[in-house]
Amino acid sequence: MKTVKIGLLGLGNIGTGTYKALEMNRSEIEETLGTGVEIVKILERDTTRDRGIEVPLEKFTQDPDEIFTDPEIDIVIELLGGIEPATSFMLKAMENGKHVVTANKAAIAANYHKLMDTAKANDIMFRFEASVGGGIPILGTLTGPLRANKFEEVLGILNGTTNYILTMMTSEGVDYDTALKDAQAKGFAEADPTADVEGIDAANKLTILMALMFDKYVAPGDIPTTGITAITKDDIEKARANNCRIKLIAHAKKLENGEIEYAVKPMEIDESHPLAGINMEFNAVFVKGNAVGDLMFYGKGAGPLPTGSAVLGDVIDIVKSSLR
Amino acid sequence: MKTVKIGLLGLGNIGTGTYKALEMNRSEIEETLGTGVEIVKILERDTTRDRGIEVPLEKFTQDPDEIFTDPEIDIVIELLGGIEPATSFMLKAMENGKHVVTANKAAIAANYHKLMDTAKANDIMFRFEASVGGGIPILGTLTGPLRANKFEEVLGILNGTTNYILTMMTSEGVDYDTALKDAQAKGFAEADPTADVEGIDAANKLTILMALMFDKYVAPGDIPTTGITAITKDDIEKARANNCRIKLIAHAKKLENGEIEYAVKPMEIDESHPLAGINMEFNAVFVKGNAVGDLMFYGKGAGPLPTGSAVLGDVIDIVKSSLR
Numbered sequence: 001m002k003t004v005k006i007g008l009l010g011l012g013n014i015g016t017g018t019y020k021a022l023e024m025n026r027s028e029i030e031e032t033l034g035t036g037v038e039i040v041k042i043l044e045r046d047t048t049r050d051r052g053i054e055v056p057l058e059k060f061t062q063d064p065d066e067i068f069t070d071p072e073i074d075i076v077i078e079l080l081g082g083i084e085p086a087t088s089f090m091l092k093a094m095e096n097g098k099h100v101v102t103a104n105k106a107a108i109a110a111n112y113h114k115l116m117d118t119a120k121a122n123d124i125m126f127r128f129e130a131s132v133g134g135g136i137p138i139l140g141t142l143t144g145p146l147r148a149n150k151f152e153e154v155l156g157i158l159n160g161t162t163n164y165i166l167t168m169m170t171s172e173g174v175d176y177d178t179a180l181k182d183a184q185a186k187g188f189a190e191a192d193p194t195a196d197v198e199g200i201d202a203a204n205k206l207t208i209l210m211a212l213m214f215d216k217y218v219a220p221g222d223i224p225t226t227g228i229t230a231i232t233k234d235d236i237e238k239a240r241a242n243n244c245r246i247k248l249i250a251h252a253k254k255l256e257n258g259e260i261e262y263a264v265k266p267m268e269i270d271e272s273h274p275l276a277g278i279n280m281e282f283n284a285v286f287v288k289g290n291a292v293g294d295l296m297f298y299g300k301g302a303g304p305l306p307t308g309s310a311v312l313g314d315v316i317d318i319v320k321s322s323l324r
Numbered sequence: 325m326k327t328v329k330i331g332l333l334g335l336g337n338i339g340t341g342t343y344k345a346l347e348m349n350r351s352e353i354e355e356t357l358g359t360g361v362e363i364v365k366i367l368e369r370d371t372t373r374d375r376g377i378e379v380p381l382e383k384f385t386q387d388p389d390e391i392f393t394d395p396e397i398d399i400v401i402e403l404l405g406g407i408e409p410a411t412s413f414m415l416k417a418m419e420n421g422k423h424v425v426t427a428n429k430a431a432i433a434a435n436y437h438k439l440m441d442t443a444k445a446n447d448i449m450f451r452f453e454a455s456v457g458g459g460i461p462i463l464g465t466l467t468g469p470l471r472a473n474k475f476e477e478v479l480g481i482l483n484g485t486t487n488y489i490l491t492m493m494t495s496e497g498v499d500y501d502t503a504l505k506d507a508q509a510k511g512f513a514e515a516d517p518t519a520d521v522e523g524i525d526a527a528n529k530l531t532i533l534m535a536l537m538f539d540k541y542v543a544p545g546d547i548p549t550t551g552i553t554a555i556t557k558d559d560i561e562k563a564r565a566n567n568c569r570i571k572l573i574a575h576a577k578k579l580e581n582g583e584i585e586y587a588v589k590p591m592e593i594d595e596s597h598p599l600a601g602i603n604m605e606f607n608a609v610f611v612k613g614n615a616v617g618d619l620m621f622y623g624k625g626a627g628p629l630p631t632g633s634a635v636l637g638d639v640i641d642i643v644k645s646s647l648r
Binding site for chain 1: 418465618619622624638642
């Protein structure tokens with residue numbers, strides 16, 4: 001049996017989740033593919049931290065080129081996060097003929113064309129399912145089975161931190177600051193929550209969705225973006241009186257004239273709408289296609305194992321399409 | 325540009341929806357694939373009915389062998405419904421080297437191994453996304469991107485007729501007979517609703533889900549199946565008092581000992597569970613994977629265009645994998 005060899009950039013939370021998900025489900029994955037799958041090299045400084053997984057020390061390297069130039073490596077998984085050096089590393093991997101998988105929404109949203117063009121020029125597959133909706137397999141579905149549709153609209157709850165905070169404000173009647181502190185205590189919000197609560201993370205994801213659904217690139221900074229920091233208990237109660245729930249929605253819609261209207265902002269969602277029932281840290285993506293009508297995909301938008309599941313889904317796709 | 329040629333068995337509601345969806349979105353589909361896609365022959369007696377589409381008369385045939393033995397035809401789409409002659413036709417198409425796409429849950433559930441084995445023996449692709457959940461791309465997702473998971477459980481609202489009836493009983497307070505008559509008047513229930521209201525349709529779909537998720541075939545007749553005909557207004561109210569909604573659920577769960585427990589039956593679903601908010605004729609499939617956690621897929625479980633969208637999704641998958 002052939003073995004597909006993977007180089008992994010970064011063994012933080014998501015990298016560890018990906019490594020763990022592969023260990024947990026290796027036999028199913030390999031049976032599906034008819035090939036072995038092995039992470040053979042890992043770019044990571046911290047080689048000693050207890051991650052709850054057994055990683056042979058010889059897999060670690062401090063030199064990214066050792067991964068990019070290894071002729072045995074078929075796929076590079078980038079899980080460093082942040083725009084740089086992640087983008088440069090992905091480009092270098094592509095230029096060396098490696099297929100690339102990433103969960104890095106900020107890098108893709110900032111450098112979408114450069115990454116897509118470089119992937120094409122080097123005839124490699126570039127996959128980033130985990131970058132939007134975490135474990136929810138939305139991007140592959142939009143670009144695969146749903147391609148028999150013209151897309152008309154997308155409404156996404158794409159950020160678990162803000163959805164957790166808004167859920168707490170709605171169900172427990174607490175104010176924004178109390179809900180944020182609770183989210184931080186439970187690990188659903190970072191110490192500096194700016195990127196989440198100001199809608200920046202959701203805007204990055206909307207950039208990616210619009211590019212795939214409408215073939216239109218809008219830089220995240222050009223998306224009108226309003227976060228949830230100004231939402232009061234009063235706003236929540238007013239929405240409830242209208243039989244609505246306030247959700248932070250990444251929204252894009254194709255207008256009659258063919259233009260795309262887009263924004264990230266808190267919206268009142270009628271309680272009969274399926275998005276109104278998406279609570280806590282869960283994510284959901286609601287799309288309208290001209291043949292399929294309304295569809296919604298719901299699941300865990302973050303977390304090591306769900307995100308690892310999506311990363312490995314991309315690996316499976318690449319092996320199926322190009323490496324057997 | 326190469327053109328992929330399709331033979332279509334049956335131009336009823338779903339066949340017409342598939343034909344229409346292809347006409348509506350041909351340019352997107354062909355651009356995605358880099359090939360033309362054309363339905364070149366149609367097995368259908370009724371050549372004159374007004375279906376709201378333009379079908380050149382010379383595409384119609386009364387002789388299925390004209391499709392099976394045409395060396396130009398790459399894919400056969402079976403949309404006749406019913407177990408026979410649909411199963412025999414699919415087998416014959418496979419034996420003639422055609423890839424096969426179907427929406428026919430009854431035929432697949434009854435003859436799963438025969439169809440899968442014949443597809444394998446003839447080295448062709450057999451796809452049936454539309455057979456479970458209509459337009460919702462659930463089967464391809466379970467067998468593709470989610471294969472990096474061991475599946476633990478599935479709970480499906482897989483029948484739009486019964487979900488419509490239960491929704492009406494819950495929201496309008498009407499009894500079963502009134503809700504059924506309303507569903508029939510609106511076209512959500514057939515004149516003879518037995519297969520839907522007795523849970524037989526849902527059992528067929530659960531057979532298919534279990535085969536794909538757990539590699540376990542259970543004939544639909546061997547699934548303990550209870551429909552909704554005995555549900556009273558009182559049952560609905562008792563559930564509401566428990567903060568629950570009654571839904572007809574197709575359920576399968578892997579137990580600690582590796583056995584699969586399965587049934588189709590009305591269940592009380594807590595109103596905080598995402599399935600509780602799936603109303604009217606919509607379908608949803610809730611799955612648990614050991615890496616991804618909880619996922620739910622929601623959409624239109626029936627109807628010509630949504631089902632046609634799923635059928636064409638399969639065509640796209642086959643062309644991508646085998647015909648370019």
